[in-house]
Amino acid sequence: MADEATTVAQLIARSNALGADPRNTNYAGGNTSAKGTAIDPVTSEEVELLWVKGSGGDLGTLTPAGLAVLRLDRLRSLVEVYPGVEREDEMVAAFDFCLHGRGGAAPSIDTAMHGLVAQPHVDHLHPDSGIALATAADGERLTAECFGDRVVWVPWRRPGFQLGLDIAAIAAQNPQAIGCILGGHGVTAWGATSEESASHSLEIIRTAEQFIAERGRPEPFGPPLAGYAPLPETDRRARAAALAPLIRGLASTDRRQIGHFSDAEVVLDFLQATDHPRLAALGTSCPDHFLRTKVKPLVLDLPPTAPIEDVTARLRELHAAYRADYAAYYDKYASADSPAMRGADPAIVLVPGVGMFSFGKDAQTARVAGEFYVNAINVMRGAQALSVYAPIDESEKFRIEYWALEEAKLARMPKAKALATRVALVTGAGSGIGKAIAHRLAAEGACVVIADLNAGNAAAVAAEIGNSDVAVAVTVDVSSEEQIALAFAQASLAFGGVDLVVNNAGLSISKPLTETTLRDWDLQHDVMARGSFLVSREAAKLMRAQGFGGDIVYISSKNSIFAGPNNVAYGAAKADQAHQVRLLAAELGADGIRVNGVNPDGVVRGSGIFASGWGAERAAVYGVPEEELGAFYAQRTLLKKEVLPEHIADAVFALTGGELALTTGLHVPVDAGVAAAFLR
Template sequence: MTSLPHPEVAALLARSNRLGSDPRNTNYAGGNTSAKGSATDPATGEPVDLLWVKGSGGDLGTLTEAGLAALRLDRLRALVDVYPGVEREDEMVAAFDYCLHGRGGAAPSIDTAMHGLVDAAHVDHLHPDSGIALATAADGEKLTRECFGDTVAWVPWRRPGFQLGLDIAAIKSANPQAIGCVLGGHGITAWGDSSEEAERNSLHIIRTAEAYLAAHGRAEPFGPLLDGYAPLPRAERRERAAALAPIVRGLASTDHPQLGHYSDAAPVLDFLARAEHPRLAALGTSCPDHFLRTKVRPLVLDLPADAPLDQAVARLRELHTAYRADYQAYYDRHATADSPAIRGADPAIVLVPGVGMFSFGKDKQTARVAGEFYLNAVQVMRGAESVSEYAPIPEAEKFRIEYWALEEAKLRRMPAAKPLATRVALVTGAGSGIGRAIAHRLAAEGACVVVADLNAESAEAVAGELGGGDRAVAVTVDVTSEEQIAEAFRAAALAFGGVDLVVNNAGISISKPLLETTARDWDLQHDIMARGSFLVSREAARIMAEQGLGGDIVYIASKNAVFAGPNNIAYSATKADQAHQVRLLAAELGEHGIRVNGVNPDGVVRGSGIFAAGWGAQRAAVYGVEESELGAFYAQRTLLKREVLPEHVANAVFALTGGDLSHTTGLHIPVDAGVAAAFLR
């Protein structure tokens, strides 16, 4: 039986979830909350004072008890007596481990000292746009006083850590009337004697800052509109975004493969349409949570929205080269002998006037959150510029945090990436059967999946099974339609930045003797499989070549591509066509690093959409067996006497694309349990 959490913990979690669920209060995974209380020490049976504080990582909006670190308050506060000074404050993070109470829970974060040393039962540290706007204003201390009087104190910028905790504790002690403080360049901290009071004080600071900015801010803090920089109409800008996304993703993946996210949020579009956006973007973000994900500054295209596409692409390439050189210079300016190695010089945020924002990361969630953080930064800049001048923390301080040894240690603790991480797969016919199994296997190995199917409901269902928006999207595609195929790839570009892996799986089969096979039977099967896979591969090759990241195209052909069986001339002929497309495209696309391979299944009855749609009954009639026994019949004619399932075909697709066969192209893998007549020779 699971025990109920301590009452203070229950109140802390409820407060955290409420605060974290509203983006006005803090950004995703930003900030931390805490509670102090007494519990019984199971080792002594005596009461012990504890601090429960949100641990490293996680998000306030979804925080659970497992995401808290529990520390003995007496031991934590005793660290003040052994604190070696600000030059060695990073050593204190390891000391937190000696203050932990019990086993389990999250690792204590760098902000633990702030929560433990401040003399209040409940403490909230948050990153609201309104609070950071005051914190990053050139005269933030004066504005804080005007906004709050003496009820909210000002804390000059200091990197998060033990010394900041000491600073805030001292300021609270010296200002007993204060309910919280604004942390220069960073965010806010509030406190209270109860969970309700802490939450009330946090919201008071946030909402009062919002009201102050609204009442005192000038109407157009980003300056007048620039000619030609207004947002393009929605359909036009999204078409332009889809065209640019694979190219920009390729640039952003020069050092490390990245996934992309596209946003045309109105505040970003307005920012890019205004005269001051080049100056402000160059200043970069300020809050540590922001620039750790967005880098110190974005790459900004300096062309109007209606510039010709080829001109925009050429200029982006030039700017990317300059960005990399600038970032290397930034690293060289500030790196010391013990700094971690440079982590890559590519931008995490790319801004295109009239079109929107492209953000990048090691997975879709990271890419999406980076974009959300830059949107926060835009709102911060708007607030600061409306009442003052935006003045983020110095570049040297940004470097100290970005290349902090503690941040590096956190990155090294992260689990190893899965084999298909950062890859985007588009699978046709993925709403059922073999395609569904392939989609599931690729997603399980780390890929983001575009589930393409003629049946919209089936595609949506499979995308939901894979985890939804950050893992998979559904597109409705008739592979005989060039426009629908192009639209599917546009959807992939907008969702994930491009496509790296395409599986031509969509198919249909009509089993008839030659004399009963109509021209329509022939045309339908060739349109879907031979022509359809050609159209899909052509669009895939175009995007993969633009990305410059290589890629994989896999054809789900058939044993029938090489084996002459009875009563299926149209199906077998189109499968032979697909099999030769593999060879032709492998020869043509190798110069782009695109590998083309095939899988030849046979007898996939269970879970197969084709067999369920009538092919099973037709083939059972040909062989004179019950349809329910067809899988077993096929198994008995194989060398291994095993039935082939959709999962076995999916395994072969992963084998071809998972990395171990990186030098293989033009190959067909039989997945038929051994049919000697179909051996390749």
């Protein structure tokens, strides 16, 4: 038998290979295991161990730290004290007493399946092809036709200790079998070696795919529905962007959510088929699917060309009906000890001809929910191609959705950061103050849209912050009405909407009055006064559509108050911004939209404005070397400190992070103390 290091290395390699292909299993779905021996550090004797993917991990990215490690003798001894299916949830707590050493990751509910099956290596996966057989009305017969006696059928049973006993017994009774189809759920395969287990898993998955391709009937979802063909790409994405804030607002009735949009071909094909309303109403079947997508989606029942006003009104009606239906589902199956209802809003909203909107506590969760519904569509297609799609009963779905063990898993999640579920759009975020603000908001949990005239800078900052689940870059000239509208549309497609806008884009040209040209004046007013107005106007429209308020922050300047030499165009534009704060705070307060400002002074280090010539010009005005300008500004302050971009970012977070929730119309000086710029 291989040593511990080899066993673990082989298990990780197998898991990563299987998890890397979405045909094999979905994100964070399924688990793998290996049995082997190691030396007990207490007794110095060899003991049999089980290494199994722990709760909440993902096969494609699994590392040794994500494995739970258990003593096989103790795990198998649990068979003697198993109290039966009515109390089997108690067995998960018992797994903790089987851990070896520190035990690694928390054991999952499927641990019994892996430990009780005698074979050394076990894979439990959720391939679309396998679940299609598992959810077909005559899945047992189809499994026999597809595999003969090489793969056996296991009737639906909720994951747990008893399912592990069932599979272990079937594997023992069928020594010729390489695995099984779990009714309504997925597949499990096993092997004498890691390579054999992976080979058996892939054999089951590919054989089922081929069986469906060869035996399946055309148009499993029915013929196309007249008038429901997908809109052209430009039109459907424009409509998706227009609808996204409204849909996000509806899906956030109980708690704010981040959104994700997909117009994948598989979704559009499903939504133009005659049977899509009936099939969608049946809901998903595999527990991994409906835990993320809810038992069923909200489906718009209007054609793609319906007037947007009709679509908006109908979505509101359908949302109210969905919430009532979900509450009835909860009331029907909940018992006295069921967890409280977690929320009645849909996680998936389907709009024919346009695409799918999915929602979650963060962008990754929202995106993955959509991916799981694509899995569900593929499952329905396979089941309908061979037979009739027949998911598990709603009562069983409820038992899993409101399982005490699922509640315990949710309770282990880390506390959300202050800006979690918030989407921020920061202009001028490709450098300097804007870049620092974007980094800070992302660090506090926000999804961030990096808006900048310089596409390369915007992309670089987005990449620094993280992947597209955290930050996206948009190229925008803030003086362009069309480009601003497009930037907000891109934000809506990426994250569902926008909650927090920072008007930071700016530039400065330092000249005496008589040398200031009309172009100098117009350029600075176009970017700062006009740009802030246009951005705020678009933000207000979108925030009103969402219906849960928002924040608009202006990065103004000490110069909006303080009259200094040689900056009439810049100072006037900043004064315009400063008064926009007051005007919009007064106008938008009824919508729950707070508008505040930050007044920096002399942010030299990292500043795009200062690096582009403003620094040299101001240094000349004050008669100091340009490299000493930051120190010069610091010495003229009360605190004798240099103001950095990070200090401005701190102020933005202070205004938006929740501690100043009843503050609007305020300007916060971040200037290290300039008495002449005190607010009066």
